[in-house]
């Protein structure tokens with residue numbers, strides 16, 4: 001069970017606060033008053049899928065293809081890439097655009 005945690009202060013005292021215009025659940029931190037939107041998709045991606053995504057990334061498969069094969073959403077994928085580029089200094093970032101380079 002993943003309790004939502006406030007991204008601002010780390011408190012777990014979170015209450016539901018209606019919905020954003022995108023239809024996503026909005027949450028409000030009772031500790032610091034920070035309002036945010038959770039990313040439930042992120043939590044549903046299994047360790048196995050993440051490992052598969054990482055393996056496919058090393059094969060320089062187009063991002064679109066990786067999403068289709070593993071079934072992760074593009075928004076999850078973008079977040080995942082962002083996390084990778086912070087921790088791994090690889091040139092994963094734009095395999096599609098670097099392929100076009102002469």
Ligand SMILES: [Zn+2]
Nearest residue numbers: 006009029032
């Ligand atoms: Zn907070």
